[in-house]
Amino acid sequence: MTDDLIQLYINAAAVASGIFFWAGFLVFGFIARRYSVVFKRATFHTSLMIAPSGILLYAVLMMIKSSPMIKDPAANMIIQGAACGLLFISAVFCLAGILKFNSLIDELLKYKEQK
Amino acid sequence: MKFDVVLYEAGLLTLIAAIAIIGVSLRKLTMIVREKKLIWLLPVFAAAVLAVSLASHVYANFTMLPQLSTNINALSQAAVGQDSAKLEPLKAAVASLKAGLVFLKALSFTCFLLASAMLLASTSIYLRWISK
Numbered sequence: 001m002t003d004d005l006i007q008l009y010i011n012a013a014a015v016a017s018g019i020f021f022w023a024g025f026l027v028f029g030f031i032a033r034r035y036s037v038v039f040k041r042a043t044f045h046t047s048l049m050i051a052p053s054g055i056l057l058y059a060v061l062m063m064i065k066s067s068p069m070i071k072d073p074a075a076n077m078i079i080q081g082a083a084c085g086l087l088f089i090s091a092v093f094c095l096a097g098i099l100k101f102n103s104l105i106d107e108l109l110k111y112k113e114q115k
Numbered sequence: 116m117k118f119d120v121v122l123y124e125a126g127l128l129t130l131i132a133a134i135a136i137i138g139v140s141l142r143k144l145t146m147i148v149r150e151k152k153l154i155w156l157l158p159v160f161a162a163a164v165l166a167v168s169l170a171s172h173v174y175a176n177f178t179m180l181p182q183l184s185t186n187i188n189a190l191s192q193a194a195v196g197q198d199s200a201k202l203e204p205l206k207a208a209v210a211s212l213k214a215g216l217v218f219l220k221a222l223s224f225t226c227f228l229l230a231s232a233m234l235l236a237s238t239s240i241y242l243r244w245i246s247k
Binding site: 003006009010013014016017018020023024025027029030031034050066070077080081085087088090091092093095098099100101105106108109112 | 217237
């Protein structure tokens with residue numbers, strides 16, 4: 001019973017954190033979009049807002065994996081592999097987008113200092 | 116070595132780097148809007164907490180799981196040989212390793228949840244500031 005409860009907690013935490021990460025990166029994409037509109041510079045906000053979808057898909061796949069519908073261990077392994085792959089790809093794209101936006105912020109700060 | 120485990124850990128490491136850079140970016144962005152609050156520390160803490168999650172995942176997969184499989188093999192051999200002197204300590208070791216693995220898994224996902232909540236809080240607060 002205790003093990004079941006712990007497993008339930010782990011699954012709920014995995015899904016909730018996937019959703020929170022996705023929302024956190026999405027909001028950061030909105031911030032980049034605001035700067036893009038104000039300073040009329042490319043901030044790659046679209047890619048910043050799309051990239052975290054993989055983290056959300058990771059959460060969805062983990063939810064499917066832990067559901068009682070999937071009983072086949074081979075299917076479970078495929079789902080687990082796909083979820084981890086999506087998490088990795090998404091994290092790489094998020095990092096690339098954030099680095100681009102960070103370099104733009106550096107330019108803005110330099111411009112502000114010169115003024 | 117499982118491929119999905121390596122992918123997960125590489126993804127987590129990249130996520131740690133991305134969140135740490137969000138912290139650096141938020142620090143610069145708070146300077147731009149002349150706010151003196153320390154919300155940029157939240158993503159930095161989130162990256163640190165996520166590093167704990169990664170460390171526990173690595174320890175569980177590369178230290179405890181091989182120990183568990185070694186003990187299970189020894190346990191099955193002892194069971195076949197009806198060696199009751201070896202059986203009880205091995206059973207206890209397997210049970211203890213299983214409990215340790217469940218604890219580390221729960222710790223890892225608790226860290227994951229905390230880090231994600233801190234990231235969401237920091238970016239939401241900043242978006243609220245610039246939306247005023």
